[in-house]
Amino acid sequence: MEKIFNTLIDSFINDKVGIAENFLNESLAAHLKENLISLFREKLMRAAGTGNDALIVHNKLVRSDMIYWLDRKNNNIWENDFFDLMDSFVSYLNSSCYTGITGYEFHYTLYEKGSFYTKHVDQFGNNASRQYSMIMYLNTDWQKEDGGELCIHHRDNLQNISPVNGKSVFFKSSELEHEVLVTNQPRMSITGWLKMN
Numbered sequence: 013m014e015k016i017f018n019t020l021i022d023s024f025i026n027d028k029v030g031i032a033e034n035f036l037n038e039s040l041a042a043h044l045k046e047n048l049i050s051l052f053r054e055k056l057m058r059a060a061g062t063g064n065d066a067l068i069v070h071n072k073l074v075r076s077d078m079i080y081w082l083d084r085k086n087n088n089i090w091e092n093d094f095f096d097l098m099d100s101f102v103s104y105l106n107s108s109c110y111t112g113i114t115g116y117e118f119h120y121t122l123y124e125k126g127s128f129y130t131k132h133v134d135q136f137g138n139n140a141s142r143q144y145s146m147i148m149y150l151n152t153d154w155q156k157e158d159g160g161e162l163c164i165h166h167r168d169n170l171q172n173i174s175p176v177n178g179k180s181v182f183f184k185s186s187e188l189e190h191e192v193l194v195t196n197q198p199r200m201s202i203t204g205w206l207k208m209n
């Protein structure tokens with residue numbers, strides 16, 4: 013995995029946005045996607061809000077995705093595999109870049125057709141614990157006309173990233189403004205944050 017971890021970290025250092033294709037292998041991505049689809053069918057996914065627990069706001073004009081938090085307590089082997097991967101990524105990141113990450117949180121995310129998330133930054137005004145944002149996409153055969161790009165607003169340009177299967181994107185939560193453009197197909201991912209408490 014070190015090679016893929018380095019791809020993500022090096023591109024982050026060079027471009028402020030780390031991108032690694034196949035960060036999730038095909039099998040893990042497929043099983044996590046199956047989990048997500050079952051959670052949706054069982055009506056366990058909830059409309060996402062903005063803000064944290066203390067101050068949560070649901071506004072479908074800002075974001076229209078649905079989420080479900082991953083948890084080792086769910087006792088799901090694929091979720092646990094995912095957490096093992098994140099544990100090794102975090103220890104690699106901490107030892108190679110002295111980032112001091114002490115925790116993380118991740119949720120499954122579903123953007124149904126027509127959904128989006130308007131321009132925002134990921135760190136909350138009342139809580140600075142989120143250090144790095146990390147997204148992993150679960151969409152096989154994503155086509156350009158499917159839309160749903162992650163659009164990063166750099167100072168001088170826009171960067172559009174298509175949500176293709178297995179790809180991971182990594183950036184600093186306090187810095188980069190970004191949005192999810194309207195998706196024309198169901199768009200699935202795992203979204204999370206590396207935290208320092």
Ligand SMILES: O=C(O)CCC(=O)C(=O)O
Pocket residue numbers: 129134147161162190191192201203
């Ligand atoms: O799914 C993405 O590409 C980005 C999601 C996002 O910005 C967020 O959930 O804060």
Ligand SMILES: [Fe+2]
Pocket residue numbers: 132133134145190
């Ligand atoms: Fe975000």
